[in-house]
Amino acid sequence: MENIFKGLKNRGSVFKDKQLLDHRFLPHHLPHREEQITSIAKYWIEALNNVTPSDITIYGKTGTGKTAAAKFAMNQLKEASINEDVFIRTEYIRCTDYTTEYQVIARLCQQMGRDVPYRGWTKAEVVNTFRDIFKKNAFGKNLILIVVLDEIDILLKNDGDGILYTLTRTDNVSVLSISNHVEFKKFIKPRVKSSLRDREIVFPPYGAQQLIDILEERARLSFNKNTLDDDVVPYCAALAAKIEGDARYALDLLRTAGELADEDESKKVFGAYVNDAKDRIEHNKITDIIMTLPTQQQRVLEAILKLTQRKEEIISGKLYDAYEKISKGDSVSYRRIFDFINELEMLGIISTNTVSRGRGKGRTNIITLQCDTDILTDALYS
DNA sequence: GCTCCACCGGAATAAAAGGGAA
């Protein structure tokens, strides 16, 4: 028998290089983000003069190119600093991976060659080690550190604003924070706000035509010639434009549509594949989220699903009853469920609406499922 | 034994609007 991988590998594909459609791939050119990148550069250029740049905040919805622009600027700065008489370091940290002040500082220390354990040290020890890096460095030059904190809202919500306090009070450190929500400032106390000197760059959602430009550029690099039907790129762009101009989603659609065409052994990607891609992405997203949810949260979701299927209006009290029934004695308090409901809402699986029903009936939360019940059933019971 | 931190839950406080008094 022929090797199975060989057989699969030799099968035709619409792709030339699929990786280029991954949203994590950083292209040499970011269309329609020149203005924002220039803004970042205007602040960071100070570093080339041996001055610590101002702290910057970047806002924008998912898939508006925030991370890409920041990384792009980081690379450009590194390139520009090579022939200059300066000592600049840039570090990128995704706050979904490092969720507390301790972890972020420890990570920064490690990246800069200091051995810091994950646990066991006090916060103060780690912070001192971090600050120590700036005191003595072998180069005799000032070390300027630029830290990019991606998805900082997660960190602030989880652990408060201590991280910003520590970083902004350390000389020679400049922070670029990236946030999905404009309201993230409510997590920051005035003592930190004063040192964060409010330099904001807004990333607006991409329009349909801008998305087309982005997709066409990537498609040219990643698909083989004449494998894309004319309406595929505009269709992906239109769908993504509806979801708040999300370029990541647009790229996902295009890639998944191509994969579906490959699975079908079709020589060309048609609009119909984009429709299927839309369903598959939704399906995968929900399945992924649910698989990684802790047991108790899955039970809450199961309770919501049951009540939804019974077409009952879901209010918090009723939900807790249903949850208790499902967990059969091994249940946590209502206080915990309240947190779970919030988390599920953050994940976009449910939405809540608090209403007050007046005297004698008090307040309640009305919960609605935001995803397809079939997909949810699949994910929960598989 | 120490620290960090995830998880937990009790208690205090806030919120909204119908009910009822004026």
Next chain:
DNA sequence: TTCCCTTTTATTCCGGTGGAGC
């Protein structure tokens, strides 16, 4: 009609517990 009261749950505050790494 206006305005305050009442009710019930949402939401916040905060401290306890125990596992893991050192």
